[in-house]
Amino acid sequence: MKIIEVNHLSYKYNETDVAINDVSFSIDAGKYVAIIGHNGSGKSTFAKLLMGLLEPNENSIKEFGITLDKKSVHELRNRMGIVFQNPDNQFVGATVRDDLAFGLENRCIKREDMDAIINEYAEKVNMVEFLDKEPENLSGGQKQRVAIAGVLSMNPEIVIFDEATAMLDPKGKREIRETILKMKRENPNMTILSITHDIEEAYQADEVIAFNDGKVVFQGKPEEVLKDEKQLQDIGLDIPFVVSLRNKLEARGIKVDGKTVEEVVEQL
Amino acid sequence: MKLKFNHVDFYYGDKAPNLFEALNDIDCEIKEKSFTCIVGHTGCGKSTFIQQLNGLLIPTKGSVFAGDFVVSSNKKERTKKLRPLRQKVGIVFQFSEYQLFENSVEEDVAFGPTNFGVKKEDALKLAHENLLKVGIDESFFKKSPFELSGGERRRVAIAGIMAMQPEVIVLDEPTVGLDPRGVKEMMTLFKELHDNGTTIIVVTHDMNLVYGYATDVIVMDHGKIVYQGTPNELFDKSVDEYSLETPLMTHLIQELKQKGYKFDLQQIKSLDDIVDVIAKQKGGAKNE
Numbered sequence: 120m121k122i123i124e125v126n127h128l129s130y131k132y133n134e135t136d137v138a139i140n141d142v143s144f145s146i147d148a149g150k151y152v153a154i155i156g157h158n159g160s161g162k163s164t165f166a167k168l169l170m171g172l173l174e175p176n177e178n179s180i181k182e183f184g185i186t187l188d189k190k191s192v193h194e195l196r197n198r199m200g201i202v203f204q205n206p207d208n209q210f211v212g213a214t215v216r217d218d219l220a221f222g223l224e225n226r227c228i229k230r231e232d233m234d235a236i237i238n239e240y241a242e243k244v245n246m247v248e249f250l251d252k253e254p255e256n257l258s259g260g261q262k263q264r265v266a267i268a269g270v271l272s273m274n275p276e277i278v279i280f281d282e283a284t285a286m287l288d289p290k291g292k293r294e295i296r297e298t299i300l301k302m303k304r305e306n307p308n309m310t311i312l313s314i315t316h317d318i319e320e321a322y323q324a325d326e327v328i329a330f331n332d333g334k335v336v337f338q339g340k341p342e343e344v345l346k347d348e349k350q351l352q353d354i355g356l357d358i359p360f361v362v363s364l365r366n367k368l369e370a371r372g373i374k375v376d377g378k379t380v381e382e383v384v385e386q387l
Numbered sequence: 388m389k390l391k392f393n394h395v396d397f398y399y400g401d402k403a404p405n406l407f408e409a410l411n412d413i414d415c416e417i418k419e420k421s422f423t424c425i426v427g428h429t430g431c432g433k434s435t436f437i438q439q440l441n442g443l444l445i446p447t448k449g450s451v452f453a454g455d456f457v458v459s460s461n462k463k464e465r466t467k468k469l470r471p472l473r474q475k476v477g478i479v480f481q482f483s484e485y486q487l488f489e490n491s492v493e494e495d496v497a498f499g500p501t502n503f504g505v506k507k508e509d510a511l512k513l514a515h516e517n518l519l520k521v522g523i524d525e526s527f528f529k530k531s532p533f534e535l536s537g538g539e540r541r542r543v544a545i546a547g548i549m550a551m552q553p554e555v556i557v558l559d560e561p562t563v564g565l566d567p568r569g570v571k572e573m574m575t576l577f578k579e580l581h582d583n584g585t586t587i588i589v590v591t592h593d594m595n596l597v598y599g600y601a602t603d604v605i606v607m608d609h610g611k612i613v614y615q616g617t618p619n620e621l622f623d624k625s626v627d628e629y630s631l632e633t634p635l636m637t638h639l640i641q642e643l644k645q646k647g648y649k650f651d652l653q654q655i656k657s658l659d660d661i662v663d664v665i666a667k668q669k670g671g672a673k674n675e
Contacts (some may be wrong), residue, residue: 286563
């Protein structure tokens with residue numbers, strides 16, 4: 120099933136600044152899709168359009184089969200969640216528990232049900248022992264995990280990560296990557312869109328969509344689309360390390376097909 | 388300019404129980420004209436460490452020697468005027484894109500040199516030269532910094548430090564949030580500055596950058612220096628000990644070594660060099 124359908128979508132911030140230029144594509148439900156592209160390529164604008172935070176041109180976006188417009192935006196937004204880049208900008212509560220309660224209150228969840236829900240979702244992101252901690256005592260990765268728990272507790276069908284690991288240190292990045300993969304395992308029907316600069320993360324996704332200058336340059340399985348180093352460099356991106364290794368070996372007449380460094384070395 | 392730490396402790400807060408020991412007995416030397424990376428987990432003291440380098444923070448105990456300058460906890464030993472030191476050792480802070488304040492890009496970059504006594508017109512000339520070096524062309528010179536993208540503003544901030552013509556440039560996580568092309572451009576710029584004789588000190592979490600660019604590396608943990616040496620030695624032996632990420636290149640070399648391939652790490656500068664070794668040693672050759 121197509122969960123997101125984009126049809127001749129364009130968006131400009133002003134007359135000269137065209138962020139999205141007539142793109143059309145679709146995303147299947149239950150996929151983990153990495154959206155890549157250099158700074159300013161249009162990918163974050165695309166995420167904001169999907170959430171209805173920016174207004175798309177008429178009839179250009181369908182979500183869950185419903186056209187996104189002024190009337191449907193609230194209903195559609197309720198079925199989606201987004202995790203932003205800066206961990207400090209999305210923490211509203213005085214403690215982790217309050218922060219998670221905030222989202223539930225907005226959804227009019229009964230007070231007596233809240234505690235159980237908060238515990239359940241804190242558990243999912245390994246934050247139970249931090250429930251009464253204040254944000255200043257949390258690392259960036261921990262704050263982002265709280266943001267993820269907050270989003271998950273709304274039972275979204277689509278979750279968007281807008282460069283959610285960009286400001287984290289390597290440990291924080293790893294925690295979030297692992298949390299995303301765990302989410303995917305526990306919710307096979309959930310669609311995950313991850314806007315990222317991390318080509319190694321994109322290589323782990325089910326599908327990759329690349330933006331450049333407001334256009335979609337390619338869409339497909341990472342194995343199929345992330346192999347042309349020159350093409351990727353031309354749009355300001357890197358090639359996954361293991362793919363680069365395979366390409367260079369092949370140029371020397373050594374053919375291998377491993378998908379990890381370990382698998383490739385095994386074949387040498 | 389040689390930089391030397393002599394048993395430096397640094398505490399935030401002035402009385403117990405609010406004291407926080409950020410640096411604990413730092414004793415090290417940063418070589419003149421080196422490209423030194425400082426790594427370690429968030430909160431290990433890296434940012435406190437770099438602020439000792441030009442006297443923005445004064446050691447609670449011990450002394451920092453920067454060329455002829457002495458930044459000592461002991462007032463009598465301390466160089467009276469530290470301002471000239473700040474021209475020689477320039478620090479680009481994290482998220483420097485939020486630290487521009489002048490009306491135009493060129494004035495922002497010219498601020499530093501003007502402040503250190505360079506005439507306005509010469510300062511503007513320095514500003515223009517250095518803006519071009521960081522890839523900001525003339526069309527931006529008169530614009531307000533607020534009209535620029537985050538990546539562009541960060542480059543303006545770096546040009547502002549370069550325009551003071553310091554002997555040492557210190558950068559706190561200069562590549563965070565940049566896309567791969569931006570990272571490469573930024574690191575290439577630092578490499579050029581280094582090739583031209585500037586000492587470069589970069590705080591980073593990205594071990595692939597340390598592998599690719601650093602001549603020296605300092606690992607910090609809980610306010611102490613736990614390792615100082617070359618990146619090759621660090622990644623070859625003790626990456627796990629300090630729970631740092633293994634660079635992709637090192638990971639590959641380690642896997643290949645287990646398979647019986649032999650490497651002279653001094654000769655390995657790029658993935659092509661590794662592939663060369665594989666091509667030469669693959670099959671029977673590696674057993675010879």
